[in-house]
Amino acid sequence: MTDQGNGQPSGPINRWKTLDKDLGRVAQLEQASAAISRPMVAIGISIVFVLVCGLAALGLTGQGSGTAIIVAAAVFGAYMALNIGANDVANNMGPAVGANALSMGGALIIAAVFETAGALIAGGDVVSTISGGIVAPSAVADPDTFIWAMMAALIASALWLNLATWFGAPVSTTHSIVGGVMGAGIVAAGFGAVQWATMGQIAASWIISPILGGAIAALFLAFIKAFINDVPDKLAAARRWVPLLIGIMAGSFTAYLAMKGLKKVVDIRLDQALLMGLAVGIAVTFVMRPLVRRQSEGMENRKRSLKQLFGMPLIISAALLSFAHGANDVANAVGPLAAIVHAVQDAGTSERVTIPLWVMMIGAAGISFGLMLFGPKLIRMVGQEITKLNQLRAFCVALSASITVIVASALGLPVSSTHIAVGAVFGVGFYREWEAERRARILNLQKGKPLTAEERKRRKLVRRSHVLGIGAAWVITVPATAVLSALLFLGMNRLF
Template sequence: MAFAIGANDVANGMATAVGARAITVRQAALIAAFLEFLGAVMFGATVTKTIASGIVSIDHIQDPNKVIIGAISALVAATAWVLLATYYAMPVSTTHSIIGGMVGFGLVSGGARVIYWDKLWKIVLSWFVSPVVGGVLSFIVFKILAWTMLHREHPLKAAKKVAPLMIGFTFFLISFLFSLKTLKKGYAESMRYGLIFFFVVTLVSWLLVRRFSTSDKVNDEYNAVEQIFRRVQVLTSAYVCFSHGANDVANAVGPVALIMLINRTHSTSVGSVEIPKFVLFLGGLGIALGVLLYGYKVMQTIGHDITELNNTRGFSIDFGTATTVLLSSIFGFPISTTHTVVGAVTGVGLARGIEVVNIDVLKDILISWFVTVPFSAGASALTYLALTSMMHF
């Protein structure tokens, strides 16, 4: 499962940088593998709620062995779906895949009453909300960049004033998010970290951007502006990978930690689940291998196939994605980063006109999103029924 997560979700962080030619696919894979592993091992969710964000009540099952079989079934089903989607280069939500797996096991073991339907409906709603919000924000950011810099008579001169503020605000967002989501700090403390990063990064960016100089040719100035945002894009993509390793490794190792705990306590009333460090290490290793060996397929889809990207467009996508994830964290809305990135890429494409967006690729992606939970649920249910009958439960 960790391998599948690495192969599919690496595109969330690195696809825009690859698509905008800030880095090569090989460089992206190496950077992402290292940072995903580091994030998983250093800050991987040490405590996770009852499996899959409490989407299924497991207290109704008296036999702990059936919960173990259910967790294995969810992992098998989610892995099968994410690998299948990756084979066809479709970016899907790995979080929704494991949730679908848990729903399938829950339905056949205890019926509809054991599913927390209110949480499931929130997830369904997020299929529509996250790509729209990510798309709208990226569209707005790109239009702001175009209006304040790219369409000016002297783009580089304008960029020296505007770019440091945009870069500073981006680092405010990602430091605030990292503190809030990964370090689990409060809003006030996270805001303080964010503001420190904003002022420091804005000042450093201003000093560095001042050194850029070109001839008076407008094309040279455009290239200089793109160079400024190329460097920023690599940093924002690196953040997304580090944060992803820390936050999403639980999708793979959470069920494993649950199995280990039930095996030790022989009880299904587990509450929260401690994830041992060596399990996080294995999860991080799996994600890193998935990135290195199979991550290029989905990167191609998001970075190239939806629309053509350059560095200012890539920056707009990262900015829109980070803002959407931040807003969802504040309001407690379970969005998918994958869905948000795809929406953001589409939004930037639409800012230049619908004719530059590959609608056929988008249709295929949307179909894969709607299939995710039903496929994972069905595969998990069948796996659970097969295993329980084989073991004569």
């Protein structure tokens, strides 16, 4: 629109258009710089932490002939702990974050506190698998050879975890360190030095862990749908069954923590842990009945309302899983470091390697730092990108994680907590997928229309790319770390 007198625009003129464009470009540059600087800051903090751990090791061990080796091992042990925090803790917190029961910030704080508490209060005081379970100690009689084998295993497993985290694949830290010890042990003492029966059990756990975890999670989800979600009076059903489910969770976590998290405090047999779990489960069930009834008052008789009843139990389960993880998997970070310290200071490779307190603190702090700095990527992947989770489904995942460990321990089967948790997420997703397809098939048959291949594809609720990618990472973890460790061991022998 123009002024008829002079042909100039009659509306307001934007005289700041050029400046707005320039400011927009500056804002984009600032955003890009911030996106680049965030990972750089995290890497910088990690480097500082690793150097501090090396200096701490130097100050605590004093001057001696093997001090340089201990300092180097402390540096790589800290690096390994950072990678465990970045990769492995996602399995505990991912479902709760994906279900929106916890914010990312809340999850990071809870996990850091409980991981550290588990490592320092109930962290294992021996590393029998590292020192004698994979490679026979008698096969590596020379302390120097043993030291370099452990160093190679530590570096190889840390590098593999770093690579897996970068690609967004949650892998087993236990399998990583086991593969590293195996590879260096084969080069150091030959294939006969490896305890192949133990390795066979570990290989079997690649299949057993995710299938068992997925099956148990799917069974609980099917139970909840059949007896709570899909009945006319959902609130009455919830008041009947939710206290029992929470009691089962409390009992299973009691047994889980008794067996896996309190070894350093007290030695508990499987039958004793199960009795403790049963007693706690019954007590919690009775305590929760009036609480659930009070919480459900005023709720609508809808599925959406029922999810609120599982929010707090899910948060508690995530915290307990983190405690148990810190108690158990801190040894994966500092096991080889403890073995190296033992070999340097005692000139031996005893099958029982005590972890000094300062070594345990490096592992606990490293896991917490790694979680805070790099953990969100894997937490989002496990909780949001494999399949859609809500409080109810995530509760089934957490419940499956604790029960599966107990079942596996009772059967004498070695399992990976990573494989169990991720397998449970897959199990929940595949069950929902099967249920949705079953209902669609019945509905279409009633209409006289078969379910087409295109319709089946549209109803997929689990991302197949993650199934294939994570499965491949699981399978190659042990061989990849074994080959990398073997190459590092050969290189160290040539250099030193």
